[in-house]
Amino acid sequence: MLRPATDALGRIHSDRPAASPPVDDPDADLVRRVGTGDPLAVRALTARKLPRLTALAARVLGDAAEAEDIAQESLIRAWRQAPVWRFGEARFDAWLHRVALNLCRDRLRRVRPGGPQDLEALVDPGPAPDRGLEASDVGERVAAAMAILPARQREAVVLCHYQEMGNIQAAAALGISVEALESLLSRGRRALRAALSDLVT
Amino acid sequence: MTPRPDSAAAAEARVRQLAESFGGDPARWPEADRPGAEAWIAAHPAEARRLLEDARSLDRLLFAWEAPRPTAAVTTRVQAAAPVQVRQSLRRSWVLTLTGGAALAAACLAGIVAAPRLVDPVLRPAAAPFYASDPDSILSEALTPWEAPVAESAMGVRS
Numbered sequence: 001m002l003r004p005a006t007d008a009l010g011r012i013h014s015d016r017p018a019a020s021p022p023v024d025d026p027d028a029d030l031v032r033r034v035g036t037g038d039p040l041a042v043r044a045l046t047a048r049k050l051p052r053l054t055a056l057a058a059r060v061l062g063d064a065a066e067a068e069d070i071a072q073e074s075l076i077r078a079w080r081q082a083p084v085w086r087f088g089e090a091r092f093d094a095w096l097h098r099v100a101l102n103l104c105r106d107r108l109r110r111v112r113p114g115g116p117q118d119l120e121a122l123v124d125p126g127p128a129p130d131r132g133l134e135a136s137d138v139g140e141r142v143a144a145a146m147a148i149l150p151a152r153q154r155e156a157v158v159l160c161h162y163q164e165m166g167n168i169q170a171a172a173a174l175g176i177s178v179e180a181l182e183s184l185l186s187r188g189r190r191a192l193r194a195a196l197s198d199l200v201t
Numbered sequence: 202m203t204p205r206p207d208s209a210a211a212a213e214a215r216v217r218q219l220a221e222s223f224g225g226d227p228a229r230w231p232e233a234d235r236p237g238a239e240a241w242i243a244a245h246p247a248e249a250r251r252l253l254e255d256a257r258s259l260d261r262l263l264f265a266w267e268a269p270r271p272t273a274a275v276t277t278r279v280q281a282a283a284p285v286q287v288r289q290s291l292r293r294s295w296v297l298t299l300t301g302g303a304a305l306a307a308a309c310l311a312g313i314v315a316a317p318r319l320v321d322p323v324l325r326p327a328a329a330p331f332y333a334s335d336p337d338s339i340l341s342e343a344l345t346p347w348e349a350p351v352a353e354s355a356m357g358v359r360s
Contacts, residue, residue, distance in 0.1 A: 035287065042283040050276060055268030064269040071271060075279045079286035084294050135265060142266035160223060161263055167223070167231040178231070185222040193259050200258050 022088035031092050035083035042079070049093070050075060052163060053100050059158045060104040062147050070107065074100040090172065097163065097173040101155060108151070138199060145195035153188030156181055212241040217252055225256030 025031075030048070033041030053074050057067035077099050078092075085092065146154055152174070159170040160181075171181040193200055216238050219230045227238055242249040 034283070037284060037287045039280075039283070042280055046276060046280050050271045050279060054271045054275075058268050059266070067269065068271060068275045072275050072279050076282050076286055079283045080290045083287055083290045138262065138265040139267055142263055146266070157263075160229070161260070162268070164229070182218075182222045186218070189221060189224075189259060192263070196259070196262055199262055 023091055025087065025091045025093075027092040028087055031082050031085050032087070034079065035085060045078070046075065049078070049096060052093075053096065056097060056100055056158060056163055057104055059143075059146065059162055060101065060155060061107060062143060066107060066111075070100055070103045073103055091169060094165075094169045094172045097159065097165070098175070101173065105151070141196060141199065142192075145192050148195070149188050149191055153184050153191065156184035157188045157192070160185055209241065209244075212237060213245070213248065216241055216249070220252055220256035224260045225253040225258075226260065227253075 027045070027048070030041050030045045034045055050071055053071035054064075054067050057070035057074075058064050061067055061070070074096055078096055081095070146157070149157070155174060156170065159165045159173055160167070163170075165173065167178045167181055171178045174181065174184075176184075215234065219227075219234055219238060223230045227235060227242065230238060242253075
């Protein structure tokens with residue numbers, strides 16, 4: 001008798017492609033109401049998404065002012081999208097993250113054509129060795145370490161660690177497979193550990 | 202020491218990979234991996250604690266980087282933009298629907314008008330003497346090559 005293949009953790013792998021079920025979207029109701037012009041829904045979706053998008057862009061770009069522009073532009077695109085959104089095909093949050101990431105990439109290409117090397121030069125490498133390390137210093141060290149990661153690794157760490165997205169949603173936002181996402185995360189965290197080795201206890 | 206079964210070693214390797222990629226909190230691991238990983242963690246508490254604590258030390262550091270909060274000004278600008286953007290999007294979608302429908306209707310109408318002209322030359326050649334002939338003459342024309350030998354043989358004519 002043929003049995004489905006399972007891996008080390010007992011996950012079942014099937015050769016048969018599964019029909020994709022409609023996507024369960026926690027934002028669906030709000031998006032539907034925004035699409036009808038409901039001002040309360042606009043306020044609620046802003047409260048839910050603007051901080052997330054600002055944080056995302058700030059961590060990808062390393063610049064708070066630019067992050068605000070990106071977050072604003074992303075939500076303006078969300079208002080345009082809401083009336084014509086095709087429910088059940090994708091999560092609105094993943095789409096919104098994809099929009100914000102694309103805007104960040106455009107911004108990085110335009111402002112910093114040299115890529116990560118240029119970004120590294122913009123970041124303070126950390127406190128002088130004779131100074132004690134305070135909490136804000138640790139944050140700055142982390143920011144500096146994140147800034148020198150290759151862009152895709154940085155985006156993967158930001159989505160999964162800071163934005164708390166699941167692997168499927170993060171992979172969708174980056175337009176890659178879940179396996180590729182896991183590889184990016186693993187390499188990114190390894191590089192961060194190396195860069196922050198004096199702080200990791 | 203009892204050798205560990207291969208599946209347990211494979212499960213440990215997978216848990217290590219998950220911690221290295223997704224951090225030390227199993228609640229943040231991919232859903233599909235969680236039941237198997239949690240079973241291995243429950244069965245090997247000491248090894249699991251060591252492995253997860255190593256990943257958590259990096260998690261704690263990463264959380265020390267705080268993100269900026271959006272300002273009140275940007276919140277106001279974003280909300281103020283919504284009514285216009287939603288209205289424009291709705292108008293654009295209506296226009297697209299209407300023009301799409303109109304284009305389809307025009308295409309159908311054009312098809313109805315043009316179809317006879319397009320089909321006629323194919324089905325009916327310009328000069329059609331063959332079709333215009335009466336059936337008897339068509340039959341006699343077709344049989345002419347065969348009639349002579351048959352008739353001669355039937356009448357006993359010798360060459």
